[in-house]
Amino acid sequence: MGAGPCLDLEDLRFSWPGQAPLLEIRRFDLGMGEKLFLRGPSGSGKSTLLGLIAGVLAPQAGRVTVLGQDQARARSSQRDRLRADRLGVIFQMFNLVPYISVLQNVALPCRFSAARAKRVAAAGGVEAEARRLLVQLGLDDPLLLSRPVTTLSVGQQQRVAAARALIGGPSLIIADEPTSALDADSRDRFIALLKAEVETRGAALLFVSHDPALSGHFDRSIDLGSLNLAARAEGAV
Amino acid sequence: MGISILGLAWRSLLNRWASAMLTLVSVALSVALFLGVEKARTAARAGFDNTISGTELIVGAPSGQINLLLYSVFRLGNATAEVSWPTYERLAARDDVAWAVPISLGDSHRGFRVMGTTPAYFDHYKYGARQELRFARGDRFQDIFDAVIGAQLARDLGYDVGSPLVLTHGLGSQGLSDHDNRPFRVVGILAPTGTPVDRTLHVPLEGITAMHVGWETGTRNPLADTLGEALIRSFDLTPKTVTAIFVGLKQKGSLLRTRRAINTDRSEPLLAIIPGQALGELWAIMGNAERVLLAISGFVIAVGLVSILTSLLTSLNERRREMSILRATGARPGHILVLMLAEAGGLGLAGSLLGVGLVQLLFLVASPVLTASYGITLIGTGLSAVDGLTVLGVTGAATIIGTPAALVALRRSLADGLTVKV
Numbered sequence: 001m002g003a004g005p006c007l008d009l010e011d012l013r014f015s016w017p018g019q020a021p022l023l024e025i026r027r028f029d030l031g032m033g034e035k036l037f038l039r040g041p042s043g044s045g046k047s048t049l050l051g052l053i054a055g056v057l058a059p060q061a062g063r064v065t066v067l068g069q070d071q072a073r074a075r076s077s078q079r080d081r082l083r084a085d086r087l088g089v090i091f092q093m094f095n096l097v098p099y100i101s102v103l104q105n106v107a108l109p110c111r112f113s114a115a116r117a118k119r120v121a122a123a124g125g126v127e128a129e130a131r132r133l134l135v136q137l138g139l140d141d142p143l144l145l146s147r148p149v150t151t152l153s154v155g156q157q158q159r160v161a162a163a164r165a166l167i168g169g170p171s172l173i174i175a176d177e178p179t180s181a182l183d184a185d186s187r188d189r190f191i192a193l194l195k196a197e198v199e200t201r202g203a204a205l206l207f208v209s210h211d212p213a214l215s216g217h218f219d220r221s222i223d224l225g226s227l228n229l230a231a232r233a234e235g236a237v
Numbered sequence: 238m239g240i241s242i243l244g245l246a247w248r249s250l251l252n253r254w255a256s257a258m259l260t261l262v263s264v265a266l267s268v269a270l271f272l273g274v275e276k277a278r279t280a281a282r283a284g285f286d287n288t289i290s291g292t293e294l295i296v297g298a299p300s301g302q303i304n305l306l307l308y309s310v311f312r313l314g315n316a317t318a319e320v321s322w323p324t325y326e327r328l329a330a331r332d333d334v335a336w337a338v339p340i341s342l343g344d345s346h347r348g349f350r351v352m353g354t355t356p357a358y359f360d361h362y363k364y365g366a367r368q369e370l371r372f373a374r375g376d377r378f379q380d381i382f383d384a385v386i387g388a389q390l391a392r393d394l395g396y397d398v399g400s401p402l403v404l405t406h407g408l409g410s411q412g413l414s415d416h417d418n419r420p421f422r423v424v425g426i427l428a429p430t431g432t433p434v435d436r437t438l439h440v441p442l443e444g445i446t447a448m449h450v451g452w453e454t455g456t457r458n459p460l461a462d463t464l465g466e467a468l469i470r471s472f473d474l475t476p477k478t479v480t481a482i483f484v485g486l487k488q489k490g491s492l493l494r495t496r497r498a499i500n501t502d503r504s505e506p507l508l509a510i511i512p513g514q515a516l517g518e519l520w521a522i523m524g525n526a527e528r529v530l531l532a533i534s535g536f537v538i539a540v541g542l543v544s545i546l547t548s549l550l551t552s553l554n555e556r557r558r559e560m561s562i563l564r565a566t567g568a569r570p571g572h573i574l575v576l577m578l579a580e581a582g583g584l585g586l587a588g589s590l591l592g593v594g595l596v597q598l599l600f601l602v603a604s605p606v607l608t609a610s611y612g613i614t615l616i617g618t619g620l621s622a623v624d625g626l627t628v629l630g631v632t633g634a635a636t637i638i639g640t641p642a643a644l645v646a647l648r649r650s651l652a653d654g655l656t657v658k659v
Contacts, residue, residue: 096562097563099251100240100245107240108240108563109567113567
């Protein structure tokens with residue numbers, strides 16, 4: 001894994017085609033195993049930033065070093081490889097492929113990444129590992145696993161998504177507003193479970209939300225508004 | 238427990254089963270139409286081509302070679318004129334002629350054609366790969382009032398050896414112009430041949446002459462009934478004319494020369510045709526219609542393929558989230574392409590296989606009906622290389638036509654980033 005930071009952004013600039021710059025970030029980093037809360041209202045470019053980090057978008061300028069690979073200069077196939085092998089992503093909602101089972105959803109990343117499949121095989125096999133993760137995330141009812149994923153509650157779906165992000169030992173988990181569709185109780189429970197599991201596995205966590213009340217759960221908290229020069233410039237006008 | 242890309246494509250399609258079924262059915266129907274036309278075409282042709290073999294020339298009164306072929310071999314239509322008996326005798330006596338069998342058409346029995354001929358017909362008439370006529374029961378006619386019937390006629394009318402029957406003058410329905418004063422008796426039933434022979438009632442030429450005694454004006458002379466059978470048998474029953482003559486040659490090499498000699502005969506205008514050549518002319522005429530039909534059914538396949546593209550493109554919106562999830566969990570562009578192309582190719586493959594099945598079912602049901610009502614025997618409608626090629630072609634074309642949809646899905650999944658849009 002190396003001793004360097006998990007995530008290191010420098011002089012990043014990004015704009016959607018034909019639009020004013022959305023993101024301009026001098027410096028942003030995240031240490032290995034660090035759990036960071038990134039706060040930002042909707043429309044502030046959070047999801048775009050996550051897309052850049054995950055390597056599905058490429059910046060116009062700057063450096064986005066993720067786990068030692070500069071996403072800005074890497075070929076798209078290298079970015080795809082890094083995402084498949086070492087990142088885990090959790091969305092706000094509708095995380096699951098509706099027509100496959102809970103376990104198949106959790107196992108999905110092992111299908112796309114040989115490295116993940118290998119690590120999981122070393123840990124006792126895909127199914128055993130998927131079940132273990134689900135149990136640790138509080139989904140220990142065997143009946144639940146046989147149900148169509150669309151019949152699960154949103155809270156349950158988010159935990160299945162967390163298990164999927166975590167399977168195969170990724171080094172960085174990116175969570176984009178994963179709790180905004182949850183009520184207060186299941187929200188706190190979800191964060192606690194996610195944090196515990198990320199800690200046991202030694203992964204770093206980049207947790208993005210508009211809700212400042214959540215910042216207390218994390219090692220460090222940053223406001224995207226203060227980080228993003230483009231937003232500040234816009235605010236000044 | 239893990240799921241493969243093809244597994245994903247399959248489950249995704251199942252998730253949209255209603256529209257998938259519609260696409261499948263439209264592909265299946267288009268393929269069925271194409272194969273149906275193609276098979277009916279080749280089968281009908283094979284059936285026709287199989288009808289007569291071993292006969293080098295057919296001689297009749299001058300009309301057209303297709304016309305002569307149709308009435309003499311296929312019992313379709315009528316002769317406009319006849320050939321005189323002396324001409325037949327002269328023809329049969331030619332040095333280059335090995336055999337000549339006269340036939341006389343014009344009467345019917347309950348919708349089936351009656352053909353007067355000589356016993357030699359059963360030696361010389363061949364069909365398919367030079368197969369001879371075989372008797373399922375009984376034997377050839379001996380007496381002038383004996384009849385030999387085809388397999389289908391026997392089955393349809395429930396006749397067996399010994400059954401009496403009455404012929405009808407001309408092709409009208411049974412009743413007023415029956416030759417009921419001269420009943421015939423079935424003495425032989427031919428084995429099935431898949432040719433018009435199956436639907437023909439064969440009687441001796443003398444029988445035809447005998448039952449027409451008293452019919453010289455075209456209707457029954459009331460006095461005809463007063464002639465006893467013994468008296469009729471005492472007449473010279475050699476026919477004055479015959480409808481056509483099947484000719485076999487001693488040497489095939491003399492075919493064109495003999496034909497020219499007959500066609501230029503001074504004593505009576507005649508037309509000699511080579512059956513294979515006349516069939517060729519027939520197909521040349523039908524060929525254009527066939528090609529148009531094939532082209533139309535080809536276009537229908539194109540429509541079926543376009544329906545695959547339509548269903549893929551319309552599914553893209555509802556699958557946008559699905560694609561994003563897959564991309565986020567590590568799917569590469571290649572995976573998205575495979576997912577889309579597998580769906581297109583899969584629909585093409587399943588649809589065309591279904592189409593092949595439909596056509597087989599159709600012919601299974603329709604073949605006996607066609608044979609029974611039109612005497613058309615379809616040969617070679619079973620599975621063939623054409624089916625395999627069509628399935629391959631449609632599957633390949635479907636995969637190719639799915640490419641635009643796959644590229645759109647790919648472009649979108651890249652542009653969407655990780656944001657799952659609803």
